[in-house]
Amino acid sequence: MIKNRFRSAKMDNTRRLFLQSSVAAGAATAAGLSWSGIANALGSSEKLEVAAIRFGTTADVGDTGSSRVGAKIGEVASPLKTTAMLFKDGATQVCLVAWDIGGSIEYTKDLVTRRLGIPRENVLVFSSHNHSGAPTGAGDPPPYFYSIPYEAPEKRKLTGFGKRLFGQLDDALKRLPKMLEPVTVWHAEGSEDRITYCRKGYRADGSTFFMREEDRVLYGKDFNGDIDRQAPVVVFKNASGRPVAGLVQFTGHPVTSYHPEKPVVHGDWPQVATDIVGRELAGGSGDPVPVGFLQGCCGDVNSKEMFVGGVERAIEFGEMLGSSYISALSNLTASDRPGMNFTMAPADVPCGELPSAQVLRAEIAEMKDFIKRADAGDENTITCVGLNFPHALTPKYRGALIEAVLPWSEWALDLQVTGRADTAMKAIDMPVHVMRLGDVGILGLSCEPFQGIGRRFRELSPLPLSIPCGYTNGSHGYITDSPNTGDREYMSAFYRYTKFRPPLAKPAGDVLADSGVKALKSFL
Template sequence: MRAGVGRADITPPIGIPAGGWGNQLHEISEGNDLELWATVLVVEGADGARAAIADVDLCILDDEQAERARSVIAEAADVPSDSVAVGTTHNHSVPVTLELGGAWIRRNRGLVAPYVESVFDAIARAAAEAAERLQPVRVGTARGSSPLAVNRRMTTADGKASVGLNPDGVSDPTLTVVRLDGGDDRPVATIVHYACHPIILGRDNTFVTPEYPGIVKRVVESAHGGHCLFMQGACGDVGPSELFVAELETYRRLGGMLGHEAAGVAHRAGWRAHRQRVRQGEESAWIASFEYEPDGEPDATVAVAAETAPLPLRDDLGDRRVWREQAQRWEEEAYAARGANAPEGEIRELTVRTKFARMRAERGDALDGLDAYPLLVHGIRLGPVALVGVPVELFSELGTTIRDSSPFATTLVCSYWNGYRNYLPTDAERERGGYETDISPFRPGSDAIATTAAGRVLEALR
């Protein structure tokens, strides 16, 4: 197998609209804490088949934007577009990249479109660089765990589901590391996979940051060299153990914690391994003598498989035109409240109403005339490793269901791959209600449809 990695800076201009939270008071960023990156891995199998995986330090790329990103990578790296996967870390402290994120923001909106164009240019540069740097690699993997991830669907005093901390709920502590080692047995690329919303920073943070995934990548690269990609897992109902803070030091600290855990796991993920056995007849007092048999060359297969699974849509999503009218009214009221120096709580509430109404209107526009959403289930095989991703926010239980039934010993289940269309909860959690299930457009039974399709894609990769 051969692999190459390229990276480009996608840090935005200071003052760009930043709308990661519906209840924030600021509209634009006040600075950039660290660079944002677009990192592209290109792989080539022994038979010449190529695939590419992109890791982008943004919150969301919608279906159209993701398709364009796949296209520019395909052209720049000479990879079939169907063999390209584009994932975002789902970081909430980043610039607005689509209407869904900055629906209520009026200041500096002229910066958004040029910035988004610059992101596509950067992704193309990273892909071209990756293709130029192809070199022989071998793949190794290892697993560890981290306590950072905690279920976030807590129950309030009045019995409602709310986004917060629920330590007793479902989450997955698994931390998986994949290394693609060059001829010197040092990583050309390291892939870190973990499932946790990057929402350590909350509504009062005014800086653009790469959140904890950005720190993870920096720590791993410092420890091992090469380039690190972060693949976000099934984190629809999972957040960090400390969340919604304003202090930048907190995300750096927690990102460092996960990064050092990942770097430790990476020490065990090299492709070289061996079996040892006692040499018969050579035992001396108290000390055994061993002989070693090195492993053979690892699998060099690169393969791609995909399936479109129709997820049936709810019939109670409301009229998108009504949602848009309500959003416009609440936006006007919010800005009038700002101008009148109204209490912060009043402004926040009106802003929340505006953003959620815009989200519902956008959802209606995107799904207008459809009975089912065509969920793209996309898989890439890197020798002994399978990655399978979907353009939704999978709940944790769905991710572990897919992984644990996979025919591959190492399977990375990724959310936010190749687009975005809200949350995909389990049917059991749907009954509890709450933000994630309210914004989800899918009917009961969609969870089983998605997991079954992912199983078929993994079988096809095998």
């Protein structure tokens, strides 16, 4: 009936959009999207509006930092920045919060939903995964290694830092709806290869290891290996052509100013680079344009000089990345496609089998011996059960890292000896967040994805620019792409730090990229 009516009628804009929506609904259903996701996908009026605010929050010296040995913050070198953006297209609204801290996801979603009245699934919290940070805003930080969902988030109370942070965020959320203005979407892609390196190393026997800074320099001072060099920039311009907001992305753990036993608060190079772009877009007049940083799929990519670089070097790296973004701005291209789409698409990352009881017993014995020697100050505590640690960490800290692995092995052994191994989870339910802004596709993943997942998304995407992001709405920890699944170094075998999931099975995180691509195709 719909086809007959449109065949005989003039295809005006309203009917054209309705027909596009009908086709999109069929595609979205075929892609396995939820009905709420389909409703979002169909909400496009082809008129995108954007509002953005960026602010900084200062932490306190003496607060607990991100340290497994209870080290306190000894220096506050910069505020931690937050960029809050509101996107509106017809009936669909999406709030994006990009910041330099981690955690506090549920509290943030509650605040945004209460203040703006939009669905919780339309709130996206992106972390730069900055390691040189303050405590999370809502109560005690979650365990350093954890699984989603966080335990009892309703019992958490705001810290002093959290009260300041969420007070500022609430104020921004109140202002954003009145600041909305129609925009066009512009994009460019720069390149940066000076500040990161692939931190997954291979020994002569084929085993893998976490390439720390002391290992990296043995390969040559400027070694970087297999890294993602893409440095995309997205700019939203109003009717007069003035930039009103922006997004940038890059792939790499921000650890240049980080030392877990000597905590310092600093936004590291993502914050420095993002501020540079904001000032550039402002053209030297007025306040900087609010720009948000999106972290890429950096599960196997570090910034250089971890534990030894310090704040000054992090600033230098930020200036390098900022200059790469600015170079890209000269090649901005306007999107051909108007409007916005957004959805959450289902994805189940497959799990494999548990190790045998024999293997687990041997590893438990090895770990207990390691912890005992580390507690005694033995400097020869560098490798254990496939994990390796740098001399830059004290034996006490190395022992704490192994203490975090031991519970998993004891859990797995208990399942094996009691005949319950088949009760372990078979897959991780990990919906992906997919957004189209003009010709730009954004994939948000609730994990620390390996860069192969992001590459797969970019290669299969139907859009001119596709931006894969990790650290979105919390984290399930490291998720490997298919080729890296089954290795034993820290990142590939992260399941041992969870409570509790089995090892991943191939194709592992590749399913996340595939789900994101299906969702993007359903929008077009």
